[in-house]
Amino acid sequence: MLRQVIFAFFLVLGQALAASSYLNFCDLLTSGYTSEGFVIAAECPDSNIPGCQELNIGHCIANSQGRLVAAGNGTGGFDTSCTACKLDTSKSNTETYGTLTCQCLYSAANHTVAITSIKTGETNSLGNGLVMKCK
Numbered sequence: 001m002l003r004q005v006i007f008a009f010f011l012v013l014g015q016a017l018a019a020s021s022y023l024n025f026c027d028l029l030t031s032g033y034t035s036e037g038f039v040i041a042a043e044c045p046d047s048n049i050p051g052c053q054e055l056n057i058g059h060c061i062a063n064s065q066g067r068l069v070a071a072g073n074g075t076g077g078f079d080t081s082c083t084a085c086k087l088d089t090s091k092s093n094t095e096t097y098g099t100l101t102c103q104c105l106y107s108a109a110n111h112t113v114a115i116t117s118i119k120t121g122e123t124n125s126l127g128n129g130l131v132m133k134c135k
């Protein structure tokens, strides 16, 4: 009986985790370009990775004709055609916390640059052990 109750509890917890944004469980720390791509760092208490964990969100987000769009866990690659990218890591900015803003080229042939944003709560999630991943 107790075992069933505990199982049900974790089932509900798992569903709550899946439904809510990774931003509810993680505190964003920094973001920036590295040799691997555009990496965000966050602390997600109770995760399998104590302290700071990192995710290369170049895999999660693509540049589609000057717009940042979710790319699932795919090739993404916004960081190769977008510059001046900034992630809002200030929790007091309730509307824009976790929003990535960049200047993105319209296309390889058309060098028009557009300022574009995407909420990383829609492109990132938490996997097993509360480890950040692409959706």
Ligand SMILES: *[C@@H]1O[C@H](CO)[C@@H](O)[C@H](O)[C@H]1NC(C)=O
Pocket: 106, 110, 111, 112
């Ligand atoms: C480049 O893309 C922009 C944005 O859609 C468009 O307004 C402009 O006409 C395009 N320029 C060329 C040369 O295709």
Ligand SMILES: *[C@@H]1O[C@H](CO)[C@@H](O)[C@H](O)[C@H]1NC(C)=O
Pocket: 056, 059, 073, 132, 133, 134, 135
């Ligand atoms: C993408 O999916 C692969 C295979 O499931 C996984 O190993 C990898 O961690 C994922 N990458 C990201 C950035 O989520």
